[in-house]
Amino acid sequence: MVSSTETVAVPGALKIVTDATCTFCGCVCDDIDLTVQDNHITEAKRACVLGKAWFLSHSIEDRPSCLIDGKPATLEAGYDRAAQILTNGKYPIVYGLSDSPCEAQRVAVSIVDWINGTIDTTTSVCHGPSGMAFQGVGEVTCSLGEVANRGDLIIFWGSNPAESHPRHFTRYSLMPKGMFLPNGRKDRTCVLIDVRKTKSAKAADQFIQIKPRADFEALWALRALAKGVELDPEAVLRDTGVELSVWQGLMDKMKAAKFGVIFFGMGLTMTRGKHANTEALLALTRDLNAFTRFAAKANRGHGNVSGADNVVSWRTGYPFGVNHSRGYPRFNPGEYTTSDTLANGEADSAMTIACDPMANFSQPAREHLAKIPFIALDAKETPTTRAAAVAFTVATYGINTGGTVYRMDDVPIPLRPAFDSPHPSDFEVLTQIEKRVKLIKGITS
Amino acid sequence: MNSGMASGPTLRYDLVTDFRIRYRMSNYRMAETFILIPGRTSDQGCGISEGKFLEKYQREINTLMVAVGDMSRLGLADGDFVRLTSEEGQSVEVAVSTAKKDELPNGMLFIAYGDISSRLMGGDTHGSGMPTSKGMDVQLEVVSQG
Numbered sequence: 001m002v003s004s005t006e007t008v009a010v011p012g013a014l015k016i017v018t019d020a021t022c023t024f025c026g027c028v029c030d031d032i033d034l035t036v037q038d039n040h041i042t043e044a045k046r047a048c049v050l051g052k053a054w055f056l057s058h059s060i061e062d063r064p065s066c067l068i069d070g071k072p073a074t075l076e077a078g079y080d081r082a083a084q085i086l087t088n089g090k091y092p093i094v095y096g097l098s099d100s101p102c103e104a105q106r107v108a109v110s111i112v113d114w115i116n117g118t119i120d121t122t123t124s125v126c127h128g129p130s131g132m133a134f135q136g137v138g139e140v141t142c143s144l145g146e147v148a149n150r151g152d153l154i155i156f157w158g159s160n161p162a163e164s165h166p167r168h169f170t171r172y173s174l175m176p177k178g179m180f181l182p183n184g185r186k187d188r189t190c191v192l193i194d195v196r197k198t199k200s201a202k203a204a205d206q207f208i209q210i211k212p213r214a215d216f217e218a219l220w221a222l223r224a225l226a227k228g229v230e231l232d233p234e235a236v237l238r239d240t241g242v243e244l245s246v247w248q249g250l251m252d253k254m255k256a257a258k259f260g261v262i263f264f265g266m267g268l269t270m271t272r273g274k275h276a277n278t279e280a281l282l283a284l285t286r287d288l289n290a291f292t293r294f295a296a297k298a299n300r301g302h303g304n305v306s307g308a309d310n311v312v313s314w315r316t317g318y319p320f321g322v323n324h325s326r327g328y329p330r331f332n333p334g335e336y337t338t339s340d341t342l343a344n345g346e347a348d349s350a351m352t353i354a355c356d357p358m359a360n361f362s363q364p365a366r367e368h369l370a371k372i373p374f375i376a377l378d379a380k381e382t383p384t385t386r387a388a389a390v391a392f393t394v395a396t397y398g399i400n401t402g403g404t405v406y407r408m409d410d411v412p413i414p415l416r417p418a419f420d421s422p423h424p425s426d427f428e429v430l431t432q433i434e435k436r437v438k439l440i441k442g443i444t445s
Numbered sequence: 446m447n448s449g450m451a452s453g454p455t456l457r458y459d460l461v462t463d464f465r466i467r468y469r470m471s472n473y474r475m476a477e478t479f480i481l482i483p484g485r486t487s488d489q490g491c492g493i494s495e496g497k498f499l500e501k502y503q504r505e506i507n508t509l510m511v512a513v514g515d516m517s518r519l520g521l522a523d524g525d526f527v528r529l530t531s532e533e534g535q536s537v538e539v540a541v542s543t544a545k546k547d548e549l550p551n552g553m554l555f556i557a558y559g560d561i562s563s564r565l566m567g568g569d570t571h572g573s574g575m576p577t578s579k580g581m582d583v584q585l586e587v588v589s590q591g
């Protein structure tokens with residue numbers, strides 16, 4: 001694991017880091033030029049508004065690297081206490097990981113294996129339902145490079161990249177002049193489908209506003225049209241909020257496209273229907289390949305959430321929500337996923353890594369987490385680190401530490417850190433905890 | 446819109462003046478069902494990096510966007526407070542702001558992901574690992590105006 005580049009030694013000296021990687025969102029833009037002065041990033045060329053906030057607000061946290069019960073402690077004491085918490089529990093869970101490099105994720109899975117625990121990532125509360133749908137239906141996919149070079153019909157469904165992935169349009173999906181699309185945006189058609197006219201509507205040629213919670217019905221109407229099944233216009237309007245003629249027009253565009261792509265977001269996965277919505281979308285994509293080339297891609301949120309899926313999959317065979325209590329991995333979303341193990345009051349100890357369940361989880365889940373001993377690793381202070389029995393302030397991945405992350409299309413990208421941090425990386429913290437867990441468990445291998 | 450069951454307003458002495466409380470009680474209305482869509486916004490996303498305890502992030506996650514038509518029908522102005530109650534019975538009070546002209550249809554509410562939207566999520570994931578976090582039915586009651 002690469003831990004960091006050399007520190008800016010001379011006070012006031014400028015350092016330029018070219019082609020740095022932004023890990024704020026799943027676009028993982030690796031063309032950012034950073035200007036660094038006195039351990040501050042003063043410029044982040046080509047970064048979007050979210051990327052600028054990510055780089056320019058970054059400062060070395062003026063906090064202890066370790067707090068035990070809210071009081072400053074040595075790292076050694078923190079590692080010991082963390083290992084005790086994890087090994088004392090009957091139902092320990094480890095959660096988060098989507099803002100950690102793959103190298104740290106790998107160690108987290110090892111810890112879970114040693115303690116017969118449950119590992120889950122933030123995937124379970126973003127595209128977890130899509131992960132379930134991939135297993136049921138399969139995934140016709142492509143890289144973002146293929147989209148840039150070939151995608152002539154780009155559909156966004158339940159996704160608002162203008163606010164969640166601001167460079168998606170310019171870097172990958174709409175604006176690039178590609179090998180087969182020499183005129184860039186002029187050679188592409190963009191359709192946005194959503195319940196709300198989001199900021200992304202401005203970028204689209206057509207906006208289709210569907211009824212809330214009608215994604216499943218709309219996708220199945222399109223599946224029927226793809227197969228030439230006759231539909232009742234009144235029923236389609238009633239069930240989807242959109243005229244049949246509009247869906248027919250879209251289907252005509254889909255079949256006429258040379259290379260169509262549907263990018264889908266959490267409008268599908270977080271809404272009633274969840275994996276059934278995504279299954280319908282993936283099945284529609286598969287159907288369309290009888291007529292032309294079509295792919296579907298999940299717009300992933302966190303910088304290395306795709307890496308978490310990959311690492312947990314190659315370590316356990318499953319992407320998230322994996323339980324090791326019987327000594328071998330078992331996958332069951334709805335049972336071993338963190339929203340459930342917490343809200344059902346099953347987990348009795350926890351470790352959260354680069355995530356903030358105290359801010360993002362349901363009230364019953366938060367209330368249970370507050371009752372059990374847990375360890376939190378985060379670069380910043382959050383409601384979760386404030387409530388943790390042991391809180392580690394870690395160096396920020398991509399800015400202070402290196403490693404590998406996976407872009408939303410599963411392409412691995414190296415990180416180019418800008419300057420050192422006095423805080424340990426999450427890889428270092430997890431490695432130390434793992435050592436102690438093995439000692440307590442009497443594992444010598 | 447369905448009419449939901451109304452329950453008595455909770456008084457928030459720490460946040461409103463006695464005048465506001467009297468005014469609110471005289472303007473008490475039945476609750477209505479709305480569909481709430483929590484989601485990402487630019488300010489919420491930037492706030493994650495800039496600091497979750499800073500004003501920008503806190504303001505963004507504590508402001509409920511309401512459609513233009515619903516704002517005028519309910520006699521609401523920016524900064525007024527409403528109470529939202531989830532299907533599981535969890536309640537929050539939140540300030541409202543008028544959504545851009547055609548961003549939201551009547552009957553739909555939007556709020557940036559954060560503490561308020563999380564409080565309204567139920568614990569049940571229906572076997573998926575994912576609590577229903579968008580398209581949630583909520584009861585809306587006006588609690589303070591003007």
Ligand code: SF4
Pocket residue numbers: 022023024025026027028029046047048049050051052165166167168
């Ligand atoms: S689009 Fe995402 S990865 Fe690219 S600069 Fe913006 S926040 Fe960073």
